[in-house]
Amino acid sequence: MERSAGRSRRRRRRSRSVLGGTLAVATAAALTVTGLVSTAQAADVNNAKNAGFESGLANWTCSGGSGAAVSSPVRSGTSALKATPAGQDNAKCSQSVKVKPNSTYALSSWVQGGYAYLGASGTGTTDVSTWTPGSSSWTKLSTTFTTGANTTSVTVYTHGWYGQAAYFADDIEVTGPDGGGGEEPGPVIPAAPAGLTAGATTTSSVALSWNAVSGATGYKVYRNGAQATTSTGTSATVTGLTADTAYEFSVSATNAAGESVKSAAISARTAKEGTGPGPGPAVPKHAVTGYWQNFNNGAAVQKLTDVPADYDIIAVSFADATPTPGQVTFNLDTAGLNGYTDAQFRADIKTKQAQGKNVIISIGGELGTVRVDNDASATAFANSVYALMQDYGFNGVDIDLENGLNATYMTKALRQLSAKAGSGLVITMAPQTIDMQSTSGEYFKTALNIKDILTVVNMQYYNSGSMLGCDGKVYSQGSVDFLTALACIQLEGGLDPSQVGIGVPASTRGAGSGYVAPSIVNAALDCLTKGTNCGSFKPSKTYPSLRGAMTWSTNWDATAGFAWSKAVGPHVRSLP
Secondary structure (H helix, E strand, O other), X not given: OOOOOOOOOOOOOOOEEEEOOOOEEXXXXXXXXXXXXXXXXXOOEEOOOOOOOOXXXXXOEEHXXXXXXXXXXXXXXXXXXXXXXEOOXXXXXXXEEEOOOOXXXXXXXXXXXXXXXXXXXXXXOOOEEEEEOOEEEEEEEEEEXXXXXXXXXXXXXXXXXXXXXXXXXXXXXXXXXXXXXXXXOOOOOOXXXXXXXXXXXXXXXXXXXXXXXXXXXXXXXXEOXXXXXXXXXXXXXXXXXXXXXXXXXXXXXXEOOEEOOOOOOEEEEOOOOOOOOOOOOOOOOOEEEEEEEOOOOOOOOOOHHHOOOOOOEEEEEOOEEOOOOOOEEOOOOOOOOOOOOHHHHHHHHHXXXXXXXXXXXXXXXXXXXXXXXXXXXXXXXXHHHHHHHHHHOXXXXXXXXXXXXXXXXXXXXXXXXXXXXXXXXXXEEOOEHHHHOOOOOHHHHHHHHOOOOOOEEEEEOOOOOOEEOOOOOXXXXXXXXXXXXXXXXXXXXXXXXXXXXXXXXXXXXXXXXXXXXXXXXXXXXXXXXXXXXXXXXXXXXXXXXXXXXXXXXXXHHHHOOOHXXXXXXXXXHOOO
């Protein structure tokens, strides 16, 4: 590990002689030096604090709430910075660093993802910056700066670029003379967690909780001695278990220094078959779907009960992948959601369902890496999603895999899930526009393969640029024609109109591109269902049973004063 926290990076320097008296040459055989003193220049240190984001965003300030500490990807340690540009915000994260005047410093950072910039301002001489375009692996940015005669602090920053993807940064260094801030002491290996207990059990899962450990940044959960899952909080649900079977569990604490010894082990038994939840509320003929964010990326933080009644299907975003291929779990981001507890979240699911709403778990997202590409992973997917449905009471699943999908095995997985959950299962999909251009695409094939159990496909009509419509013409995103001509491909490609919805951002900050005003969404709905309010493209027939609309996200909708749901929700309910 190259992180410098807790240790100084010292350069070997030659000693210099200081002559403090008179140099006298007595004879050729003797040399006398009086007042000779040997000194060495002070060692260089990394003056940046929390340089590897092991303490979250401590010491850093990110514009518009754009930054977050994440556990993957990281270059070293257990955390890195993820910052997401949105709208007119370039996701700038900065820190005031103490420095010495008239000194030279080496500034560096490792970055990954979208466009990334690194710089220093307020140097008292020449401010500096450097940048790199998007990269799929860690890339080092480096530059140097010199401080002015009166400069005792500089602002070190990193940022992305407008309309580009999120970037990641790790191991930021401001190496040079100690400016007085000093480096924080390095972390020490945490103690073993105490208080491990088993909570709710289902036929295939066991919920666990334990006491927090000082200095820990994460936890590893073990089942029968093998690692089963990880958590950044003090609870986790182990899934993929066998019904009516006893298991032994233990947990360890981790941070940048390493992993603690395991806790004392406990035993827990899964429930017997036949104890799963019953079917949920029926999805309305015309429905609005909204994604609820289980993280804070600058949008309004919400509890489930804050989601307006205009939303009929609430997709909880997102489930987390486990080390087992195809298997997923769910970890509520209590810290990011201002202390929203697991118990409150579970109770709020029931409250929404009592109001006639369906709450489902979404799999994937921009950075989701769930792979279902063989029989074993298909079974693991079905078992783990069903375990989450039993554990939390979710009514179904949303497929939002943006990094590839295998139609053969995803079909098997959803068929297995349907067999477990029964006829009340809600299945939604949120493919990108490119995924639904042809029935030969894996997403489109999956939708057609499960047409008898599919609820709705809410394609994302954004972040895509220009695309082909069903008439073979090219349409630009952000227009009513883009919505109607691309929906036509699905409607004429084999999906029932009740299985087609229009997915759009709730605000300009909700996506990099493709935002349309709610009035445009309503015009597209009218065009497809009634043949009115069309643009230059008009479908050859109408589709009165079109399901409705979707938005990313309820949080961005709240940030914009619920302008989207207040306009689109009533309009969807008024469709034929």
